[in-house]
Amino acid sequence: MKISVLGAGVVGLTTAWWLTEAGHEIVLIDGAGRPAAGASGANGAQLSYRYVAPMASPKMLRQLPGLLLPGEDAIKVSLDTELIGWGLRFLKACTGAEVARTTAAQLALAELSRAELERLLGKVPLDFGLRTAGKLVIFRKAADFVAATPDADDPAVALTPRQCLELEPNLALDVSEFAGGLYTSSEQVGDCGSFCEQLFAKLKESNRVDMRMDTAIGRPVVRNRRMTAIETDRGVIEADQFVLSLGSGARAFAKSCGFNLPIYPVKGHSITVPDEGKPPLTHSVTDYSRKIVYAPLPGATRIAGFADFQGYDTTPVPSRIAQLKAAAADTFDIDTLGDVAASDVAPWAGLRPMTPDSRPVIGPSPLEGLFLNTGQGMLGWTLACGSARLTADLIDGKPPSCPVAPFDVARFS
Numbered sequence: 015m016k017i018s019v020l021g022a023g024v025v026g027l028t029t030a031w032w033l034t035e036a037g038h039e040i041v042l043i044d045g046a047g048r049p050a051a052g053a054s055g056a057n058g059a060q061l062s063y064r065y066v067a068p069m070a071s072p073k074m075l076r077q078l079p080g081l082l083l084p085g086e087d088a089i090k091v092s093l094d095t096e097l098i099g100w101g102l103r104f105l106k107a108c109t110g111a112e113v114a115r116t117t118a119a120q121l122a123l124a125e126l127s128r129a130e131l132e133r134l135l136g137k138v139p140l141d142f143g144l145r146t147a148g149k150l151v152i153f154r155k156a157a158d159f160v161a162a163t164p165d166a167d168d169p170a171v172a173l174t175p176r177q178c179l180e181l182e183p184n185l186a187l188d189v190s191e192f193a194g195g196l197y198t199s200s201e202q203v204g205d206c207g208s209f210c211e212q213l214f215a216k217l218k219e220s221n222r223v224d225m226r227m228d229t230a231i232g233r234p235v236v237r238n239r240r241m242t243a244i245e246t247d248r249g250v251i252e253a254d255q256f257v258l259s260l261g262s263g264a265r266a267f268a269k270s271c272g273f274n275l276p277i278y279p280v281k282g283h284s285i286t287v288p289d290e291g292k293p294p295l296t297h298s299v300t301d302y303s304r305k306i307v308y309a310p311l312p313g314a315t316r317i318a319g320f321a322d323f324q325g326y327d328t329t330p331v332p333s334r335i336a337q338l339k340a341a342a343a344d345t346f347d348i349d350t351l352g353d354v355a356a357s358d359v360a361p362w363a364g365l366r367p368m369t370p371d372s373r374p375v376i377g378p379s380p381l382e383g384l385f386l387n388t389g390q391g392m393l394g395w396t397l398a399c400g401s402a403r404l405t406a407d408l409i410d411g412k413p414p415s416c417p418v419a420p421f422d423v424a425r426f427s
Contacts, residue, residue: 015038015039015253015254015255015409016038016039016040016041016252016253016254016255017033017038017039017040017041017253017254017255017256017257017409018040018041018042018043018244018251018253018255018256018257019033019040019041019042019043019256019257019259020043020044020231020244020256020257020258020259020260020267021043021044021258021259021260021261021263021388022042022043022044022046022049022050022051022210022214022227023049023050023051023052023053023054023210023259023261023394024050024054024206024209024210024394024395024398025054025259025261025387025388025390025394025398025401025402026042026044026257026259026260026387027042027049027050027210027213027214027217028134028213028398028399028401028402029257029259029387029401029402029405029406030042030217030223031134031138031213031216031217031402032130032402032403032405032406033257033405033406033409034217034220034222034223035137035406036406036409036410038222038409039222039223039224040217040220040222040223040224041223041224041226041251041253042217042223042224042225042226042227043226043229043231043244043246043251044226044227044228044229044231045228045229045230045231046227046228047227047228048211048227049210049211049213049214049227050206050207050210050211050214052261052262052328052364052365053261053262053282053364053365053366053367053394054206054207054210054364054394054395055206055207055210055362055364056206056207056284056286056316056318056360056362056364057206057207057282057284057318057364057366057394057395058282058284058307058309058316058318058319058395059143059203059204059205059206059298059307059309059311059316059318059395060149060201060202060203060298060300060307060309060395060396061128061131061144061201061202061203061204061395061396062124062149062201062393062396063121063124063125063127063128063200063201063202063396064121064124064149064168064169064170064198064200064201065149065151065198065201065300066117066120066121066124066393066396067113067116067117067120068107068112068113068116068117068120068371068372068373069104069321069368069372069391069392070104070105070107070108070112070113070116070370070371070372071108071113072108072109072110072113073161074108075105075108088304088305088306088319088320088321089305089320089321089322089323090320090321090322090323090324091322091323091324092323092324092325094325096265096278097278097323099276100276100277100278100370101370103276103370103371103426104370104371106370107370107371107372112371115420116371116372116373116420118420119373119417119420119421120372120373120393120397122416122417123374123397123400123401123404123416123421124393124396124397124400125400125416126399126400126403126404126415126416127396127397127398127399127400127401127403128202128399128400129400130399130400130402130403130415131399134399138213138216140209140212140213140216141208141212142204142205142206142208142209142212143203143204143205143208143311143312144202144203144204144209145202145203145204146199146200146201146202147201147202147203147295147296147297147298147309147310148197148198148199148200148201148297148298149197149198149201149297149298149299149300150173150178150181150182150195150196150197150297150298150299150300151170151195151196151197151299151300151302152178152185152187152192152194152195152299152300152301152302153192153193153194153195153196153302153303154191154192154193154301154302154303154304155193155303156193158193158302158303159172159193159194159195162196162302164196169198169199169200170196170197170198171196171197171198171199172194172195172196173194173195173196173197174189174194175187175189175190175191175192175193175194175195176189177195178192178194178195178197181195181197181296181297182295182296182297182299183293183296184292184293184294184295184296184346184347185299185345185346186344186345186346186347187345197297201298202298203298203309203310203311204311204395205311205312205316206394206395226246226248226251229246229247229248230246230247230248231244231246231260231263231267232244232245232246232247233245233270234256234267234270234271234381234384235250235252236271236381239381239382240381240382240383241256241271241381241382241383241384242383244256254383255383255384255385255409256383256384256385257384257385257386257387257405257409258379258384258385258386258387258388259387259388260388261365261366261367261388261394262277262278262279262326262365262366262367264277264367264386264388264389265277265278265367268379271379271380271381271384272380272381273379273380273381273423274426275375275386275388275389275423275426276369276370276426277367277368277369277375277388277389278323278367278368279325279326279365279366279367279368280321280322280323280365280366280367280368280391280392281320281321281322281323281324281327281328281363281364281365281366282318282319282320282321282322282363282364282366282392283318283319283320283330283331283334283335283338283361283362283363284316284317284318284319284338284360284361284362284363284364285316285317285318285335285338285339285342285350285359285360285361285362286311286314286315286316286317286359286360286362287314287315287317287342287348287350287359288313288314289313289314289315292347292348292349294310294313294315295308295309295310295315295346296310297310298310299345299346301319301341301345304319304341305319305320305321306318306319306320306338306341306345307319308342308345308346315342315346315348317338317341317342317348318338319337319338319341320334320337321366321392322334326365328363328364328365329363330361330362330363331363334363335361339359366390366391366392366394367388367389367390367391367394368389368391368392369389369391369426370426371425372391372392372393373389373420373421374387374388374389374390374391374397374401374421375387375388375389375421375422375423376401376404376405376408376418376421376422377408377418377421377422377423378408378423379423380423385405385408385409386423387401387402387404387405400415400416403415404416404418404421
């Protein structure tokens with residue numbers, strides 16, 4: 015088949031690769047002039063296969079009133095009409111049963127994603143700083159640490175503050191400043207933006223892939239209730255099947271197709287600080303209380319965080335960047351104000367496409383001819399390869415590689 019993939023972020027690129035592997039001809043379309051121009055560009059760089067719990071939860075429900083107040087919290091909310099409708103679905107997902115359902119589904123998809131990334135790299139060697147660094151989650155509050163105590167079948171190991179400092183010598187905290195940590199040795203890190211650039215280059219070499227970058231995507235062309243083409247600023251592009259992987263732009267495109275896709279952009283920020291004169295981090299670290307992650311990359315540390323529900327503006331907010339710099343200095347004594355300040359710490363912001371229950375949408379859309387692979391939210395990098403494999407399975411009518419029902423768009427009907 016001739017399949018057009020809409021979007022050249024990590025989800026769109028991996029989808030294009032898997033469909034090419036399955037023997038299809040691909041037309042990859044994106045409005046940007048380069049791959050990974052959106053949320054894939056400089057995200058947190060953590061491949062968190064075991065940390066997939068949804069944002070919607072009973073605990074979050076209790077915290078919601080405070081999030082509507084001004085301040086510099088890890089999550090900021092500015093209500094608008096679109097967010098109110100999304101938020102009502104979010105509230106319905108804040109139950110223990112829904113958390114368990116989502117976590118189980120995400121764990122299965124994450125494990126598939128790990129395996130499929132390994133398979134991809136076996137065929138297409140890419141160098142993007144991938145390594146199994148292990149992940150340490152530190153808890154500043156005792157109540158949070160107790161609540162996070164792992165189950166017997168959870169590979170995470172609970173550590174005292176002193177054990178955390180022994181595990182990650184770069185931590186600049188005193189044992190009195192936090193309650194403890196959880197360490198999972200199997201978690202990985204890798205530069206998503208670099209992965210996307212290299213995979214894009216490999217796809218470009220294929221005679222089965224037609225790259226249409228810097229091409230503004232318009233409305234679908236529908237004949238006999240089936241999508242048969244898409245309007246762009248460079249003409250109409252026809253295909254046998256279309257895959258929607260437009261990230262935070264997926265909702266607007268779905269609306270033009272005549273159906274609702276409850277995806278809202280959640281803005282995150284990052285800085286990338288060169289490891290100048292300081293030993294690199296040994297492990298990936300997450301500060302649970304501050305919702306900030308630290309990932310060791312070749313020659314630099316990626317520091318990322320926050321979840322701001324404030325519309326579609328992608329401009330980095332200076333106060334958010336300042337928070338990241340201050341946290342880096344406080345938690346790891348990373349200098350972003352002295353000598354490093356003269357270099358580029360690469361302030362960045364991106365919009366993660368979030369569904370109310372945090373699960374992606376993977377499967378046929380209400381419009382025949384349009385397939386959905388979008389809404390991976392804050393786990394886009396982690397879930398991309400599994401989502402792409404699942405998409406290829408379903409398009410080809412093969413048995414899915416993991417349970418697919420939890421990701422069906424019909425759950426939002």
